[in-house]
Amino acid sequence: MEKITNARIKEEYLRIKHKSGATILLYPMKGYSTAYALFGTKYGSVDTTFKTDEDPDFVTVPEGIAHYLEHKLFENDECDAFDLYAKTGANANAYTSFDKTAYLFSCSQKFEENLRILLGFVQEPYFTDATVAKEQGIIGQEIRMYEDDPGWRVFFNCLQAMYEKNPVRIDIAGTIESIAKIDKDLLYRCYNTFYNLNNMVIAIAGNFDVDKTLEICDELLKPSKDHGLQVIVPEEPVTVHEKRNVQKLSCAIPLFNIGWKFPPYEGKEQHKNYIIYNILMELCLGKTSDFYNRMYESGLLNDAFNVGVFCGRGFFSVIADGESTDPDKVLAEIEKELHRLREEGLDEEEFITIRNKTYGELAAGFNNVESVANAMLSNEINGVGIYDGIEITANTTFADIKSALDSLDIENNSISIIEPAD
Amino acid sequence: MSNIINRRKIADGVYFSSITDKRYKKNLISVAFSTQLSEETATENVIVPLLLTKCNSKLPSYKAFNNKMSRLYASGIGGTTGRQYDLQTISFGAYYLDDIYALAGEKMTEIMTDILIDCLTSPVTENGVFTAKFTELEKKTAIDNIETAINDKRSYAIERAMKTICKGEPASVCSYGTIEKAQQITPESAYKAYRRMLETMPCEIICTGCSDFDGVAEKFAATFEKIGRHDIETTSINISPIKEKTEEVTERLTVNQSKLVLGFKSHSDDDAALVLLQKIFGGTTSSKLFQNVREKMSLCYYCSAARNDLKGIMLVNSGVENENIEKTKNAVIDQLEEIKNGNFTDEDINFAEMAIKNDFKSVADSAGNVSNWYFDCIRKNDIVTPEEKLERYLGVSKERIIAAAESMVLDSVYVLTGNEN
The missing domain is CATH 3.30.830.10 (Metalloenzyme, LuxS/M16 peptidase-like)
Structure with missing residues (x-):
């Protein structure tokens, strides 16, 4: 014990x-x-x-x-x-x-x-x-x-x-x-x-x-x-399979998911990258970013926009999801913004803000019986402990985030769009 | 949970209550205004929380506001409108980690109360009304929200069904408004709706969490005194009349799976028996609907019953293949007949009691649930702890449950199905 x-x-x-x-x-x-x-x-x-x-x-x-x-x-x-x-x-x-x-x-x-x-x-x-x-x-x-x-x-x-x-x-x-x-x-x-x-x-x-x-x-x-x-996990190419997928369904505003494909990680390495890329994407594209506020004010994005890591055994990706009348334009703007930030640099003060937010969300999870039990199970299955996230977050440095942006393959993405049915 | 709330009047039509419980790590300050639902005003009320909860005069841009919330350990200020029986509620909430977890020792309750009050009373304005820029942005958000309601077919079908079930009543009005009305909103009309809320709508404030909320009551009392409250609106909730003949409505949409909503109504005043009936009929996985319509007949993935108690409505909803709509409808009616005929056991009653006990004993574990519990109690003018309410629901006889089932009338049937051909 x-x-x-x-x-x-x-x-x-x-x-x-x-x-x-x-x-x-x-x-x-x-x-x-x-x-x-x-x-x-x-x-x-x-x-x-x-x-x-x-x-x-x-x-x-x-x-x-x-x-x-x-x-x-x-x-x-x-x-x-x-x-x-x-x-x-x-x-x-x-x-x-x-x-x-x-x-x-x-x-x-x-x-x-x-x-x-x-x-x-x-x-x-x-x-x-x-x-x-x-x-x-x-x-x-x-x-x-x-x-x-x-x-x-x-x-x-x-x-x-x-x-x-x-x-x-x-x-x-x-x-x-x-x-x-x-x-x-x-x-x-x-x-x-x-x-x-x-x-x-x-x-x-x-x-x-x-x-x-x-x-x-x-x-x-x-x-x-x-x-x-x-x-057996089938050998998977590092590059995305298809660039674009479109389907029609009953909805009013087109929905989109933009996914960046990464090679898979395991255990603590996966958890560390999960936190680092969540902080990075929130910093670049999240609700506090210049990008999101510019897109919101231009009407290209609305409240329903999120970006975060999606990972598990044998897969790791970052997915941005939202609603927009022009999802392809959103993708082009995101790629442009990521390149700009890579060249012009990230804001360290904003990084600390996002790190605090991540810490607050993780600490609040211990407030709730259901989320504690679920976190214990999924962390154990992924080979990490329930407190690892809090420690990794507290120890994440600005250099870690800059290096993650430098190694991101910005163009290795797929866009999926649901358009309103006629 | 024995800590009954200490509800007190702090201004004209404004009541304050709080519950402090050290088990929580987070705090929640909820402020809810309410008004009679009406086609005329529902949409402009929808834009009010959108305009008030994303910035204020001290944090005048969305970015500055979001940044502040993130720095305060993922705190949040939220606002929404919803339907409660015949009322539209315009609710605001501040949720945040307690002081003891703040890395830099911030006085979180004080800070968040001030920000929430700034949002409510000091929005970003120009020429004495909301800015044209923010009004246009949030008009778009309101319209997007109305349009995307169709994405969740289950809740969309229930919303559409309510139009028929409560025809002619305030409860039939969609609480997120209409596109036509949203398009007519101007900075002036939105500001007028905002002032009407602040000055005349009844307001309840409930704080739950591990903090001491005494300072919060004082701050709100001083705030509302300055506002100058007047002509406080009186609201009412009425039981829904039962139609003489069941009304059936079918609507079409491009969907694979059809949605079926049955609206039953009862004018029985035996609340405890109606609660037990709902559980036995379709409230748990051991209920008649789950065990028969899903498990035995394999007609659906979900089929459940829920009460809208003050309206006297019990809604059954399910998702089925088009060719099984009639079969499912009849199966639901048959299961209610089974209860009317007394075809359920003392064990079924015992199971229902156990499920209610489990639900009620769990309320205290979440600050949000406690807050919702007392909002509902206040709405019903019956402020009791979950334990006290539980006492009323234990020991209901089989005869009373049969009588409750017999009082149920099928008022409306709503079907959302795929396009023809």
Whole structure:
């Protein structure tokens, strides 16, 4: 058991490498009524080709299967996990992202009972042909819902433009066609591969008792043998795949995403670049920048403009998203501005302002049970600790930011546009 | 949470309340004005918070203002308009980290209160009205916001459905306004709307966080005294009349998935039974709608029920294939019939109670939730803690829930679907 502390914000939590193989992160928060618990696996939509020591060959599975598995894991042979949670009143849910899947509950009562439910159903898969078939309709409607969402489409179209082979370009839920290929055997194969406790993390924050929690973990976590999981991330060119992608949908003002593609980073290196490029892009293009205010006043950009890093296992990019009557002009103006700043130099005082803002946002995250638990899980899965962000931010120098701008490949970008349907 | 707010009058039609709780790291000062929703004034009210929360006479450009907020550790001043029953609320908020986390020892509550008051009372003006430049910029923002409402098809369908469900009532008015009205806004008309808000609309101020807010009350009291409040508007919220015959409306748009909104109404005054009914019918993952319409029939990804309590409305909404609209509508009606026929168990009631307990006990963990809780209490003229309210919802009999279901009438059905052919 390792106690991890941070002197800057005077907080601490526990990290335990459990004998079952799982990593357990416990963050008790005094004075709170609720507890928020996540049971997550390092398995997301990008993990489509894999094998373990027990498999002779690599297998490539249909797109959207990690998300499909998340839906189906809620059911066992007698009832579903929602029925069990109904007895405790907990709010339960799950989500699948590009590089992880997590099952969660939040509660203000019966924490230990809820934890038993969570640890129980995630370790007990039960798939039949009938229950797998039933889910096609539900997930099919989830996919259809996102097809009509211009904000979602513009983002995925941008990823498809930037990436040629990396599965990050695929919609997390897959397509109506790809999910039709999913059956119970494939689900079991994915489950047995990725839901090995050596690949899993339990993160709990808020109002709970540490000793009782560990007792329940000792009792319910089934020891797993590390089975040498290997996932293939396809070799991806450094340059963007396509420069431009346009789709028409019901919307009034064109939406755009502009993505700059970087080579991927890992662990602390990824986290450091995540913070540095967030600060850099905020400094160059964010709401306090000359650029944004000039664009806003000219009417080319409105309130809905954001820029930030999008990264995970095997991918790293910077994405600017917004609405504009002329997205191509926005891109041209952004490129011009980045070149100008590179030649004329950045403002050090403004850098300190943005660094303070980043620090404030990170510190405020420790105000909230849900954000602490989620941050513990995603940081662990990315190989860093929850306080690393605050420390990296505090230690980021103006020289780091200048050097990041110098190494940015300004023209290595793709633009995705959603235009109003006729 | 036992700390009931200490609500007191600090000026004509202005009330101040605060809750200090050391568990929070952030503070939130919320100021909400309210007025009766009307087609005439809704749009010009929308531009007021846009003009007031991006700069003020001491921080006279957007850049200077944003810079100041960033330097104060990602603090923010925000403003928005929204619909609450038959009212339009114009809300302003200042949120910020507490003093103890400020790297340079800034007195955050004092600084942020001053900035918020400057925004409310000292905007950037020329010739006694808003500047032409900022008015034009924010007119565009208001129009963009109206136009982009269509991007979120689920909330767009509900907004459109309210036009039919509350036909002829203030609640049918879209709280973000219309493009036609937005185009007519001038610096003079926007300034007039702003002064009307400041001088005559009822106002509630609620502070939540770990700070001591006594100094804040004094500052606001002095501010409102100088404004010269007069002819304070009286507002009212009325229960929505039930149509004699269910009204069905279909609208078309380029969409893949159809949206279905069912507006049920009840004039029952058994609030506790209606709360339990909503949970059992469509408020949780163990509800009739989730378990049957989604899980058993696989018709949709979401199908849930929500109450608009003071209007006597229960809205059910779902996203379905075009050919399943009628089937889904009938399935929803069937599930309500099941409850009317008593086809639910004591366990279902117990599950609903547990879900309500869990929700209410969680309120205190977020300064924002606490603030919203008491705004709603004040609107209902019923200031109670979540624990006190919870007591009312426990032990409701099955008969009362059946009676609540029987009081529900299907008033309107709204469908948003794809273009023909």
